Amino acid sequence: MPKLTCSLELRRLLAATALMSVALGSNFGCLGCAGEGEPMTQGTAGQGGGTITGTGGAPVIPLPPSDLPAEKACGSAGSPGPRQLRRLTAVEFAATVRDLFRDPSVPTASIFGDQPTLGFTVDSGSLLIQDLVGDALRDYAETVATWAVTNHLADIATCMTMDSACRRQVIASFGRRAFRAPLPAARIDAYEALFAAETSFAKGVEAMVAAMLQSPHFLYRTELGPESAGPGSTVTLTPYEVASSLSYLLTGSMPDDQLTQAADAAGAAGGVLDVDAQLTRLLADPRAQDAVMRFASGWLSLDRLAGAKDPAYLALTDANRADMLGETRAFFLDTFTTGSLSTLLTANYSFLNTRMAQYYGLPTTGLGTTFTKVTFGAGATRDPGILAQGALLAGLATARTGSPTQRGKLVRGRFLCQPIPPPPPGVDTNLPPPAANQSTRALYEAHVNYANTTRSCPGCHVFMDRIGFGFEHYDGVGKYRTMDNGQTVDSSAVVVSPPSGAEKSFDGIAELATWLAANEDVKRCLVRYWTYYAYGAASWEQDACTYNAVQAEAAQNGFALKNVLTGVVHAPRFTRRAGDQSP
């Protein structure tokens, strides 16, 4: 995607002048503050992250990207991408411990304070273990080990004698599941030494479990190929690695017994894992819904819905928020199962319960507490598609008004993959409340003053706000309106400088959604974000090869959402790697 540059000359002028009051957001509803909600790390925007030099011999850790980096062209030979190591996310960690012991009552702990990157907490470069996190893991591992021996010793150990054969059997069996791959003999040796040093079988198991939960083989997923493969190798990932990748992508947890057995069979035969057989089965797993929604939530910034509202201007209860999320979840999952990107954007229906229908001012006939498909009739005060749903509209808002900036920024960044640079340092992003009889549109037009090119703010805001004005029929809590603070709503808008083609004028969400649904750049952007979520990496050499493969598969079925995900799984990167990520 061609990168937007927001009048750099004007931004330099801004930096050289005093502080400038620009209405970009609000002093309330902090997740609704313009430019916030995602890290505003200047200097790394779109660059795939800078690097920081360690101090005193410390490791050099690249910073996570603040925007999706530009694609790297696919060479004639192609490349599946580099090998990598991925720490379990906090969600994956908790789910894996639970599933390892097959017991939801396993003790839990808050250990990882991972920062989101690009709206997700999946970036392999950001998921670190450092400082006292090692202590927190040790403490938790010991707690779980004690609990496991008390509650599940017979499940962990099929023999209970302190002879070497039994010890090794227990280590191999439990370790196979904990490490998601068979243990080589040397690894069994190491754990047996730990086990044998204890004074009883139970204590030996306790020591073994505690150690395994702290092991890098538990805490990280390898995408490195066979253990014999050294740095820089070109590899086919092992069946166990592929099984793990598949399971964590689709369920957020370790491989289940069936997948484990399939990996074992493939491993024993020296072959590859039959991904498709498992793919279909796991997509039907109820946990797949949560996994899909984790992607949707990050892609569409649904966490912004938690932002505060000023009760003097807007009312949004926690029940409203829950209903909105329920609607969007039901809609997104239904679309994932049966629909396409076009459906997501242009479907003339949603999933509502009584309360949500009342909130929207729609008929409640036949509705109850569960979310039921509701087709919008003629004259319905609701636009089609996900962009018109409350979960997005209320989140892409300030505490007092809707935010053309945030709404436009979402479209620009998440659908067109044209990230907007953060404001220059020191810019005042506080928005005054609207004056009497002043519409939101008028408020923004007055403050940004798009026509005044001597100011740097219009240079960026024209790319966001001009799209966002198309949402003006919806207030800051997602309710439809024809009047705004005494003024007739004007939802005329324009997509200035799209990735390709001429700028697009439109009026209202429906027209925007229709244009987005037919836009090849939008399809590519969705591929970019879903591959980032799936692979935990935003950029690598020749990454366009992977995007091309995913997009090709999705296109075969009218860009069904499910086929974007299956395309990720079928791309060469899912099963092969070449070389290592450059620093």
Add this chain to the structure above:
Amino acid sequence: MKMPKLTRRSLIKSAGASLIAAPFLSLLDGKPARAAGRVKRVLFFCTMGTQSELWTPTSVSGDNITTFSPSTLPLAAIRENIVLVDNLSSGTPTEGHGCPQGLCGVGYQYTSSATSVEQFIAEKLKAMSVNTLIPVLLVGDGTADAASSNGRVMFWRNGTQLSTLASPRTAFNTVFGNFMAPAGGGVDALKNRRLATCSLIEDEIGALQGRLGPRERDRLQLHYQSIQQIQARLMQTPTMPMGSCTVPASPTDSSNPLNNNRMHLDLLVNAFACDITRVAGIHYGNDQYLKVDLPDIPLSGNNHADFIHSGRSESFARLAKFEAWLAGEFAYVVQQLKTRDEADGSGKLLDNTLVIWCRDFGDADEHWQYAMKFVIAGGANKYLKTSPMGRYVKGSATRATAATDPGDRHERILLNVCEALGITSYTGFGDPALGANKKPYPNIAV
């Protein structure tokens, strides 16, 4: 279980050959790690911002506080030990949430290199051969609360946010776990198991690193160093505490983050008393969310959305109540430090400690970093210039004049803390463009 105090003689008699590693000999000789400055230790008490109208003393005489505001009234209990500092500006006072200015002194422009002052101090102390078992102890519940995935804390190192220990029990085990005998087993057995586990994990990490490219190798090296730190503490820790340091009872985690943070405060005092750390920080929630449940007041809600941002219409009544509660917690930890003896019998812990209340915003409702506020507590006039009434030091920064004169910078108070600990070179911390004002703020130190 409270451990008894032991004399050096009885410890050596009972310990045996497995006990003492060289770095610990200095403690056995009654010589604590060398103090670098006028105070030995610092505690950063970190919360969200507040509102000036709630915080500013109601009346002052000169720089003496004659009347505290209602939300800071609990500080009156420790007034002879405190200095309130107001109206200092960050370098980028209108940058909003997540801006690292609070403890880093830099804004978004320098996020990639942001390092908070407690990390800077720890590195400097290490370079000055002031070593403790835990270089920096960061605690606080609710910092990674799932209610707000975008929440940030004020602790950074080289552009990366740092985690806090959320669970008081985990924090206790990190600080004192090596002193405690497990049920049915001796301390030595547990220590030996832990050491063996550390070795095993280090071997695994090393083997894995051999398969990785440089970028992945470096990431794993951070993990390796974390394990090494555990190992070092295990090697240096005796089987029993000694001196005037006693091991407190192991806490039981609460479902209420504020209760957990009270337990963290107790732990920090004990960690200071045992000289296990000299640099500590406690964080209340994150910049987006802190669950408040105080039935005794009563008060409940989210400090951010419900008190700070939905409070203007009620003149911030709920925020004022919560701020008063926080002030009570700050006073509590200071009072604890006032009553506990130094391990070497040289006085009270507070005599050699600074406790500093830091925030991410000055005016939180407006997201402004003008009028950044601190409460600094210390004792015995070793560094902090105090008065019997409590002092109020007011800088010159105001929003009205910021366009032409940003006024005094809040970073300078962070440099005061450095200076108190004997650190006089500030290169590598904070705003590189601070220029001639890259020095501690005046009228803070004796």
